[in-house]
Amino acid sequence: MAKKQQQENYIWRDRKRIIFGLPWSFTVYMLEEEKLLVSTGFFNKREDEVRLYRIMDLTLNRSFGERLFGLGTIHCCSADKSTPEFDIKHIKNSREVKNIISDLVEKQREIKRVSNREFMDADDDHELL
Numbered sequence: 001m002a003k004k005q006q007q008e009n010y011i012w013r014d015r016k017r018i019i020f021g022l023p024w025s026f027t028v029y030m031l032e033e034e035k036l037l038v039s040t041g042f043f044n045k046r047e048d049e050v051r052l053y054r055i056m057d058l059t060l061n062r063s064f065g066e067r068l069f070g071l072g073t074i075h076c077c078s079a080d081k082s083t084p085e086f087d088i089k090h091i092k093n094s095r096e097v098k099n100i101i102s103d104l105v106e107k108q109r110e111i112k113r114v115s116n117r118e119f120m121d122a123d124d125d126h127e128l129l
Contacts (some may be wrong), residue, residue: 004093005125009102013096017090021069029036029088032099034108038086050086053108054079060098061121 012031015023030037036055039047057077066072072094077085091097109115 012100014097016067017071017092021071021090021092027089029091033096033104036088036101038088045105048083048086050078050080050083051108052075052105053112053114055101055105058098058102060092060094060103061067066094072098074101076101 009032010030012029013032014029016027016029017023018025026040026042028039030039034052036050036052036113038050040046041046055076055078059075060072063073065121070092071090073090074094074097075085076088088094088097105118
């Protein structure tokens with residue numbers, strides 16, 4: 001019963017998909033209100049957790065093969081030291097999932113009062129002559 005209750009807490013849950021877009025892999029992605037969990041492995045399990053407010057940038061990539069099967073990969077850059085960059089690979093409804101994650105990231109950053117500051121070098125500010 002506890003496992004079923006835990007599954008209901010996920011906003012989104014999917015498996016990494018492989019051949020023909022079928023979920024025959026041991027990588028599971030789970031999105032909660034405050035964090036993204038990535039569980040991998042069959043015999044030896046590993047679960048990585050990234051707090052959403054630490055995610056800095058999201059990029060949607062859809063190769064030709066992924067598009068054929070309605071899949072996509074979301075590349076994430078975060079301020080997390082253990083997982084500064086990671087991919088949510090070969091998932092269905094990738095554009096919608098990216099938008100959901102993006103909205104939750106902004107919500108968590110507001111709640112935690114975290115701001116993202118971008119610094120520009122003097123070298124970055126070139127005048128065109």
